[in-house]
Amino acid sequence: MNVSDKSVDVVVVGLGAFGSSIAWRLAARGISVFGAEQHTISNSFGSSHGLTRNFRSISQNHTLLYPLALLSRELWFELEGNSSNTLLTQTNALIMGQKDKGLIASALAVVAKYGINPRVLEAADIRRQYPIFGNITDEDIAIVDELGGMLFPEKCVTAAANAATRHGADLQENVEVFGHSLDGSGLVVQTSNGDIRANQIVYATGAWTAELLPRLKLKSLRIPQCWFTYQHDSDATPSLADLPPFQRDLGNVGRLWGHGAAQLGGLTKLGTHGDPTRDRNVYTNNIDRAVHSEDVAHLSKNVAHSFPNVNPVPAKSKICLLTESVDNQFVLGPVGDPRVFVASGGSGQGFKHATGVGEIVADMCQGIKSSIDTGFMHAQRMIEPPNGAAVAQRPTSPIS
Known part of the structure; x- marks a missing residue:
């Protein structure tokens, strides 16, 4: 289906662990969402595959990650309750x-x-x-x-995408997003299926984010x-x-x-x-x-x-x-322009926290203060004082 002339609240680019969770948490709040995945939903080309992922609550990457782990765990079990598959097995x-x-x-x-x-x-x-x-x-x-265990990533991504769809999100596979431009008070997102208008865009593009938004130094x-x-x-x-x-x-x-x-x-x-x-x-x-x-x-x-x-x-x-990321912490939130968001910087700890990240980014899109401390994850810390809006575009050469 061609998306030309479609208009939504939020476009989510990339539907791996972060993107599918963000789409789910936004759509569950009644926000209209269009999600684009350049491959299929659940694939082996990015970061959200490999049959299993360890889950731990006592994270050694940052002391403030513990509340995020508890939030993520709660949401994994909520997602599992509406799925036919086991998503998180608690094993210690x-x-x-x-x-x-x-x-x-x-x-x-x-x-x-x-x-x-x-x-x-x-x-x-x-x-x-x-x-x-x-x-x-x-x-x-x-x-x-004692709250540690294992996640099953392919099943988790599929479950989050299915939950987002049940709440009304339009998620499309094999659709590339080439970037966005500013158009009056909104955004025009260029895709391989045509342009789409949106109030906000979230780049949950995993390893591709380094080339799409080089200012983040990923x-x-x-x-x-x-x-x-x-x-x-x-x-x-x-x-x-x-x-x-x-x-x-x-x-x-x-x-x-x-x-x-x-x-x-x-x-x-x-x-x-x-x-x-x-x-x-x-x-x-x-x-x-x-x-x-x-x-x-x-x-x-x-x-x-x-x-x-x-x-x-x-x-x-x-x-x-x-x-x-340069400090091995998440990179979440607006990048330059307050309508342009990023969810990246997993640094090897991302998947276990994906549902919590989805909730945090949904809060950010709605201007809601998160129930947990997210200051150390904020994307703005990665950027020199902005001199204009961040505009993502297809890269023409590798970033050194």
Whole structure:
């Protein structure tokens, strides 16, 4: 259907985890929404795929993320209640590392700020309860996040899009948005299906945002997602009972995260932070989607160190895109012009908070003060004093 001459309150560009959640939360308030996705709703080209995502409430990225995690969790369960699929499985999650250092120190700051009283496993407890972990030192502990668990991203995105549609949003697949222009008091959004008029536009374009809105200084990164089996039995893999969702601080060599197989016949998913190849910027219109040996060398080294019974060579891998902000916090809100919004900067922590981000951005579009502190996420902090409205446009060359 051609969208020419269509007029709505808000256009949402990109219908991954953020965009589908924003469309849902706006439409649920009676706001007229048009959503455009350049691929299909739920696809493997961006950041919202890979079968599972860890969910944790005790986030080490910022102490103020805890209220957002609780909001997101509430909304995931609300969304699940209107879906035929399980979206969030609560399993508990582990935060592991040396006492009072790194991840543990950050987690303890959250615990102290919000009066949480989590279980703490000493090294001997970890060895007894989770023998799959290797090289546990006597200084290691694990904090148990009892609200932790797993999300199923493809199902989550589809559920949010379906909820938005039920509330009246017009969501269209295989429609490109080339940018917008200002027209009197409103916006004209240029799409591959014609122009559409809107009062506001939200760019929830993931890794593509770095090129669409370069003022935000975002980086688009190409990250392999990897799945593993046991070392001596390629037909078997650690289960969730063996390996619950976890983050493990390895000191100077980085961090590991992952979980055991989410279902019978599934694979164990493991990933890393601190990979020396991780900071390679990519141009999103020219992405190498093959996974090469150098992409997984650092991860395999850490898997061999931390899981001696797991084959360090991935049984399966797939490229995922990640959008990183300069301070590793979300980038949400108006950009220059008060009618132009962005929802980006997931920095590896985005999916678990997607429903909460949808609620925050819906509040911002309506000029409503959020129930949680969002100051550290505001997009304006990324921009020099504006000298005019931000106008997104199709890029002509990679951003260095």
